[in-house]
Amino acid sequence: MAKILITYYSRGGNTREMAKIIESAARQVAQTEVTCQEIDQVKVDDLLLYDAIIIGTPVYYGTMAAEIKKLIDDSVCHHSKLAGKIGGAFASSGNVGGGNETAIMDIIKAQLIHGMIIPGSAQGDHYGPVSIGKPDDRAMAQCQKFGKLIAKLTVKMFG
Numbered sequence: 329m330a331k332i333l334i335t336y337y338s339r340g341g342n343t344r345e346m347a348k349i350i351e352s353a354a355r356q357v358a359q360t361e362v363t364c365q366e367i368d369q370v371k372v373d374d375l376l377l378y379d380a381i382i383i384g385t386p387v388y389y390g391t392m393a394a395e396i397k398k399l400i401d402d403s404v405c406h407h408s409k410l411a412g413k414i415g416g417a418f419a420s421s422g423n424v425g426g427g428n429e430t431a432i433m434d435i436i437k438a439q440l441i442h443g444m445i446i447p448g449s450a451q452g453d454h455y456g457p458v459s460i461g462k463p464d465d466r467a468m469a470q471c472q473k474f475g476k477l478i479a480k481l482t483v484k485m486f487g
């Protein structure tokens with residue numbers, strides 16, 4: 329079984345909604361075991377248990393929320409042990425051009441420093457799904473596509 333963690337921080341529910349759509353899409357792919365948890369439920373040692381680690385954040389001042397950064401900084405205790413796992417990120421902002429892509433890239437940069445493998449997308453949201461406020465039909469479709477992409481890749485590599 330390919331083990332996938334989707335973890336997120338959300339105050340208002342927008343990022344949570346994205347996470348649930350990604351979770352449900354990933355679960356539709358055979359041979360996956362998907363866990364979806366708020367970031368405060370994830371212990372740094374849990375990161376070792378998964379083949380893929382997907383992180384969602386609201387955009388706070390153009391980057392990730394502090395709660396996400398804390399787990400990333402704490403993960404230094406497992407530096408080099410996450411190498412070869414699949415990574416990915418998604419984000420929700422208040423405004424178009426509000427920093428979704430910079431927030432996603434900040435998470436992806438940390439995952440790359442861990443040696444993780446990040447899939448991009450040639451169509452739609454290239455770096456990871458983004459939503460402006462509550463996910464609309466476009467954002468929901470991007471989340472579904474992303475969930476399936478991550479799940480299929482994880483099964484291919486680890487299933």
Ligand SMILES: Cc1cc2nc3c(=O)[nH]c(=O)nc-3n(C[C@H](O)[C@H](O)[C@H](O)COP(=O)(O)O)c2cc1C
Pocket residue numbers: 337338339340341342343344385386387388389390391420421422423424425426427460461462
């Ligand atoms: C502290 C703080 C900083 C924010 N900074 C930005 C920002 O830089 N750009 C933006 O578009 N939205 C910003 N927002 C709005 C949130 O990113 C947006 O409302 C998001 O959808 C919230 O996600 P959530 O419902 O999962 O909490 C900010 C909100 C807060 C509370």
